[in-house]
């Protein structure tokens with residue numbers, strides 16, 4: 001079997017076009033422009049790239065982008081004061097604080113100070129609880145992107161055996177909740193899982209979110225399974241820098257029914273879902289119907 005490639009780049013472009021369309025309608029029919037505020041503390045190079053890319057794509061879909069760049073030694077008090085201001089600003093529908101934060105800042109405290117209705121990353125404890133209890137919430141962007149691709153490929157996921165490798169708060173756990181919400185039988189595997197190959201071999205859906213280059217070999221993949229590779233790992237091969245996922249793509253693609261590549265799979269979906277979440281937050285804030293197909 002040769003796997004169908006799930007093209008995250010093309011899918012993300014489709015999501016962005018849908019968002020842009022809805023934003024244009026909101027402006028025309030309701031005179032509302034969704035706004036996303038991104039807060040960056042310090043000068044972490046990777047974070048700077050992400051923030052730039054988020055700002056650019058926000059503007060491209062017709063939304064307002066508000067960037068707040070703060071010094072690396074910004075106090076917790078000043079950061080909380082900015083978040084409070086953004087919470088109260090009616091032009092801001094989504095707030096994202098770029099992680100990781102410098103060590104002297106308490107990440108949990110900062111994230112939980114964001115108004116849950118504006119928490120477009122879906123990391124606020126209220127949104128975690130709402131997702132866990134199957135209620136309307138803001139859903140973390142990366143798992144939401146994975147879910148959209150799975151639904152698009154399979155239609156219904158009901159009754160499928162899914163394994164999520166990795167139990168982080170930003171990917172593994174919310175991904176498992178979303179799959180459960182779509183009636184999969186879900187296993188969460190992690191660094192202490194006893195027989196990972198056996199667990200993976202039973203799965204119809206494998207979501208790998210570990211951060212270890214090609215740690216899932218092709219022969220762990222059940223014939224015809226769908227593989228979603230969240231991992232982004234920089235490696236050096238044949239004297240060149242390369243990005244690879246957590247799955248051995250070439251071997252896995254010989255057995256899987258469908259697979260996401262790295263790069264060009266889950267990665268592009270994350271920012272597209274951030275824009276989708278900002279649109280959703282804006283619609284909810286204004287008592288308008290939520291955009292179809294862009295939420296969990």
Ligand code: NAD
Pocket residue numbers: 142165166167168169170171172189190191192193196209210211212230231232233266267268270
């Ligand atoms: P994390 O480090 O917070 O969590 C990794 C998880 O993997 C942990 O729960 C750990 O238990 C598990 N793990 C570690 N070693 C393992 C092993 N040998 N076997 C099984 N499980 C093991 O990482 P994260 O933030 O969840 O990110 C995971 C990967 O996804 C990283 O490569 C990250 O760069 C990538 N990522 C990509 C996107 C995207 O937009 N595509 C977004 C977020 C994260």
